[in-house]
Amino acid sequence: MTDAQPQPASPDYHDLPVKAHVEVDRFCEGCGYNLHAQPVREDDRLTLLIVRCPECGRFHAAADQTLARRVWLRRFGVVLIGFWGLLVVAVYLLLQLALFGIGMAVSEHATWWFVRRPRYAMQYGWHETQVHEPSQFFEFVVPTFFAALGAMAIGALCTAAATVFMPHWRRVGYTALAPIGPVLAACGYCMVLASYLDRPYTDLSVTGVVLAFALFALALISGLLGALLGRPFARLAASIVLPRRLRVMFSYLWVVDGLTPPEPKTVVQDAG
Numbered sequence: 001m002t003d004a005q006p007q008p009a010s011p012d013y014h015d016l017p018v019k020a021h022v023e024v025d026r027f028c029e030g031c032g033y034n035l036h037a038q039p040v041r042e043d044d045r046l047t048l049l050i051v052r053c054p055e056c057g058r059f060h061a062a063a064d065q066t067l068a069r070r071v072w073l074r075r076f077g078v079v080l081i082g083f084w085g086l087l088v089v090a091v092y093l094l095l096q097l098a099l100f101g102i103g104m105a106v107s108e109h110a111t112w113w114f115v116r117r118p119r120y121a122m123q124y125g126w127h128e129t130q131v132h133e134p135s136q137f138f139e140f141v142v143p144t145f146f147a148a149l150g151a152m153a154i155g156a157l158c159t160a161a162a163t164v165f166m167p168h169w170r171r172v173g174y175t176a177l178a179p180i181g182p183v184l185a186a187c188g189y190c191m192v193l194a195s196y197l198d199r200p201y202t203d204l205s206v207t208g209v210v211l212a213f214a215l216f217a218l219a220l221i222s223g224l225l226g227a228l229l230g231r232p233f234a235r236l237a238a239s240i241v242l243p244r245r246l247r248v249m250f251s252y253l254w255v256v257d258g259l260t261p262p263e264p265k266t267v268v269q270d271a272g
């Protein structure tokens with residue numbers, strides 16, 4: 001590594017033979033551009049494999065340097081990746097716990113709504129003057145609607161985030177991820193239901209149980225949609241909100257789907 005300014009490209013850089021392409025995420029030390037998929041050329045005068053950043057024109061040795069600090073950086077990187085993996089799994093499980101919570105809350109709420117209606121309330125021993133017909137719209141439809149929105153958001157977020165942050169997966173991986181969270185949440189919910197079977201009375205109305213499973217199914221369907229539309233949506237969002245300098249770091253969103261990033265790469269003009 002050198003502190004010298006990037007040298008102007010030799011005029012025949014593009015004539016050098018292409019030996020390979022960069023197959024990992026590797027970032028230009030000059031501008032941060034992701035060099036993934038850039039050609040690796042051999043400079044026969046130097047017998048060096050080199051990569052040139054198409055964004056700022058800086059040259060990089062294709063081979064990793066074996067400096068001592070590089071080794072330590074790599075070890076540190078392994079630790080960071082470990083923490084990153086743990087964080088991803090923890091956030092994912094917390095979201096599924098939230099999905100389970102939404103299912104439980106909808107069940108409880110629907111049950112509460114049903115037993116408050118006079119016909120049931122008086123069966124439970126309430127006096128006629130204590131009960132009134134609860135609002136069907138504001139106390140049943142509206143809360144259930146927002147619960148459904150929450151379940152769909154969790155389902156879509158998990159798979160869409162996977163398409164953006166784990167771009168190396170094959171497409172079937174994102175599809176396979178979609179049912180995992182809803183099935184986990186439904187299993188937790190079934191365990192709660194099983195614990196209710198021991199009791200002499202039913203704590204959850206049939207409608208509540210059906211609603212909970214409907215929400216888990218909604219989360220699964222929106223998860224499949226997230227797997228399908230996550231990356232196109234991320235590309236749209238990146239095009240709209242990110243300034244150009246940051247957007248180059250997300251050009252992999254186009255490259256992994258075999259598309260060309262939206263703006264032509266500006267190659268620094270060869271010094272003449």
Ligand SMILES: [Zn+2]
Nearest residue numbers: 028031053056
């Ligand atoms: Zn660069």
